Amino acid sequence: MYRIVKVLNNNVAIVRDNSDQQAVIMGAGITYQKKKGDLINEESVERTFTLRNEESQNNFSTLLKDIPLDFITTSYEIIERAISHYQYSVQEYIYVTLTDHIYLSYQNLNKGTYETAALPNMKADYPVEFSIGENALALIQEKLGVTFPTEEIGRIALHFINAKGTSLSIKTDDGIEKKMIALVQNELSAAGIRRTNKNKNYYDRLMIHLNYFLERITNDPNETEPFSLNFEETLKTDYPQAYQIGDRIYELIESHLGKSLNENERIYFTIHIQRLL
Template sequence: MVFFFEKKGDEWMALLVVNRVYNNNTVLVDVDNSDQAIVQGKGVGFQKRHGDDISPTRVERIFYLNTKEAKHRFGTLLKDVPIDITMTSFSIIEMAKQTYHYPVMDYIYVTLTDHIAQTYKHIMAGKYQKSTAPDIRDKYPTEYEIADKAIEMINHDLNVRFPKDAAQAIALHFINAHGSENSEEKEKVEQADFGDNVNKIVKSVFKEYGITRNITNQNYFDRLMIHLQYLVARIQTHEQDKRILNRDIESDFQKLYPKSYQIASEICDKIQRRLDINLNDNELLYFLIHIQRIIQEK
């Protein structure tokens, strides 16, 4: 588990020292001079500076950055996503874990945060459009209940008004990320949910080639997970990318990155055969680009 979440308690008396103040309500702290964490609470960072102590009684939420990977991922997200949106997304994920005992793959910290940030931008710019993904609430009641609660948390924490239908896309994120990193079930291709099958096919091909997520490729790996979710949405709504690309591009990429091309072709072939769908050439190129980044084929 990458991030740990706790609510404050009177018995919690750790020493919290300010490392960085993000805003009045969010602070990066050193915990007992050994760990780092993000703490949240009303006014917890007000007039605080590096080296100041923070009273544990002021803390409402604490996220432990207990590994190098956690620190790196958090820092990467903050380059593109405001701290308030990042922390709200993490709170939603921890709510799902604790309240609903819902296991998720770690990449959801990136994919869900990215989705909420993009939706927030569209709403604030007046460009939000209702999701065209199919409603499968009857099949996944728990995921949709989590998503409904997530909308309430987003509107409260970010002082914004996400419409109720925005819960549908959030539910899909949890459906696609359901499971654990060590679950054998995730390695098998079963006839179950469409989006889950796409993920399983990619994971099974990666296993054949010995491709795993690590500290070096984790950002590119997580971006591929985001791409898969949008791919599923495009397929289910019959809205694949129909732009006409130069035919020489595929030929050039095949010569430049033969291994990436081979892996991408195998993934596309298995998706088409096992799910009985047709993917256009653009989808192959997108897979190739993501895979080349992950394996760093020269």
């Protein structure tokens, strides 16, 4: 049995299960004429998204303020399918960044402001992530009735490449993290990149990546799977300004931390900055 914490609509609710863990449940008419504290039978639930910790709960609540529920649940289903079908471990922040990306792309398509920016073909080097991206587009079409350009396969795949790993908590209060973020923001500002209403989604996404990156290299310095050299060279050629700024940030962090960084990060910074540019 599930006990309702909050009714979101006739088909969706935030609940607590028998283990007192919070989750989002979905099912046709499962909350009709129900209220907080009422019980729902497990048999009537079609889909469950477990909110594993306080961070998960805060992320879901934050998304609800700005993004329609069907976009949130579709994004969550994409991630949960990747986890279950491919045993793909992700960091918690992907629930926010992927949902934000899908909804932003949808808005741009509707307004006619969608910008094409072909990325290198990742199918050979990242077949799992590419397959996740393909499945994501099919699910978006099925659940939302939205047909995205095929290049979204690569963009969604990048979210999974970026967020691959075990779940981590952000520690922005720690001195070194706070200092490094300030240095990066100064570097961005010097390059003419500041947070605005227009770019805030991409800017905040870069800051989220930076937070997790700083925590990861502090606690787990092990190397991750590298990008192919061809991928890096293509980005360097196609996006020279973004690569130059990303390279400066990479060297800045490496210099201040006094340790060698994974070469992947130069690529991640380039991709984030290209979105901002």
